[in-house]
Amino acid sequence: MKKLFTAMFALVAGVSVAVAADLPSKSAAAAPAVSTSAFGLSGWYAGGFVGGNFDDTNKFKYDTTPKVFGGLVGYEWGKYVRTEATFDYTSKIVPITPPKAGQTAFGNAIAQYPVGFGVTPYLLAGVGYGWGSWDKVVGKNDDRTLYNIGAGLRYDLTKSFEVDGRYRYVNGLTAQKFDNNHVVTLGVNYKF
Numbered sequence: 001m002k003k004l005f006t007a008m009f010a011l012v013a014g015v016s017v018a019v020a021a022d023l024p025s026k027s028a029a030a031a032p033a034v035s036t037s038a039f040g041l042s043g044w045y046a047g048g049f050v051g052g053n054f055d056d057t058n059k060f061k062y063d064t065t066p067k068v069f070g071g072l073v074g075y076e077w078g079k080y081v082r083t084e085a086t087f088d089y090t091s092k093i094v095p096i097t098p099p100k101a102g103q104t105a106f107g108n109a110i111a112q113y114p115v116g117f118g119v120t121p122y123l124l125a126g127v128g129y130g131w132g133s134w135d136k137v138v139g140k141n142d143d144r145t146l147y148n149i150g151a152g153l154r155y156d157l158t159k160s161f162e163v164d165g166r167y168r169y170v171n172g173l174t175a176q177k178f179d180n181n182h183v184v185t186l187g188v189n190y191k192f
Contacts, residue, residue, distance in 0.1 A: 045074050046071070046190055050068065051068045052067060070086060070087045072086040072189070073085055079114060081110065102130060105128050122154065125147070125149045153166075161190060167183070168182075
């Protein structure tokens with residue numbers, strides 16, 4: 001009987017060792033991913049731009065086209081989606097008397113598709129607000145709620161800097177016609 005217990009004990013011990021060899025080893029957990037961003041703000045970007053704002057693409061002239069400059073801040077949610085807030089300042093110069101100026105602010109959603117070699121075309125749409133005399137509608141200088149739709153192309157200069165060229169069509173949410181509604185800009189963005 002003693003030999004039987006010894007043999008059973010040896011059998012159970014041998015099977016246990018064999019089963020334990022199939023179990024995964026208990027190693028240390030993987031280290032958390034380290035952000036490659038200099039500021040730890042991966043996905044965020046900010047930029048500035050300059051350009052022109054005109055009402056008729058057939059009458060584009062540099063000396064009479066209102067100049068646009070502004071800035072933006074945004075977040076890239078992944079490979080295909082961004083959201084951003086923009087602020088534009090538009091000035092009308094001579095021969096318009098008196099010179100007129102105005103501002104717009106927009107919240108935009110952007111659908112993008114990186115095609116390689118640092119090139120990313122995109123479409124954008126958003127709503128915002130315009131104020132100041134540049135949004136003249138039939139002799140009135142009214143502030144108004146606006147929308148914009150457009151397209152653009154970004155090119156990555158480096159890991160952190162990109163050039164951004166875009167066209168936007170801007171108009172009011174009301175039925176009234178909105179002047180100076182074609183905005184073309186070229187800018188530089190910094191990705192944090």
